[in-house]
Amino acid sequence: MADRTELLQGSLDLLILKTLRLGPMHGWGISKLIRQLSDEVLQVNQGSLYPALYRLEERGWIAARWEVSPEGRRVKVYSLTPEGRKQFAAERESWATFARAVERLLEAT
Numbered sequence: 001m002a003d004r005t006e007l008l009q010g011s012l013d014l015l016i017l018k019t020l021r022l023g024p025m026h027g028w029g030i031s032k033l034i035r036q037l038s039d040e041v042l043q044v045n046q047g048s049l050y051p052a053l054y055r056l057e058e059r060g061w062i063a064a065r066w067e068v069s070p071e072g073r074r075v076k077v078y079s080l081t082p083e084g085r086k087q088f089a090a091e092r093e094s095w096a097t098f099a100r101a102v103e104r105l106l107e108a109t
Contacts, residue, residue, distance in 0.1 A: 011095065012044065012048060012049075012052050013052060013055075013056060013091065014088070014091045014092065014095055015034050015042070015044075016030060016034075016049075016052055016053065016056060016062075017056070017061065017062075017080065017084055017087060017088040017091065018088060018092075019033050019034055019037075020062060020078060020079060020080040020084070021080055021085070021088060023079075024077050024078060024079035025077060025078065026067075026069075026075040026076060026077050026078070027046075027049055027050060027053060027076065027078070030044070030049065030053075030078070031043075031044045031045075031046070031049055053078060056084070057078070059083075059087075060081060060083045060084075061080070061081060061083055061084035061087045062078045062079065062080055062081060062084050063078070063079050063081050064076050064077065064078050064079075065077055065079075
């Protein structure tokens with residue numbers, strides 16, 4: 001069976017963009033929400049998450065700003081840009097096409 005980490009890497013940008021469609025959040029919040037919404041199946045480690053966030057920010061799909069958390073710590077909060085919303089729609093459609101193709105193959109007799 002394919003390693004979940006490898007499968008996750010191929011869809012990490014899509015998952016981050018989807019998570020940020022729900023609202024701005026810091027890196028730990030993104031990781032936690034992906035884990036929660038996937039019923040603990042998908043777990044994004046820090047070594048994968050932050051390079052992906054920096055890459056998405058460089059592409060203009062997300063924006064970051066510093067805020068102070070309720071605990072008084074400075075945290076970098078990420079939000080989706082208009083370009084990121086467009087990219088999410090494109091990646092979601094691409095993922096759906098891929099998933100349908102795999103499902104057809106798996107159902108073949």
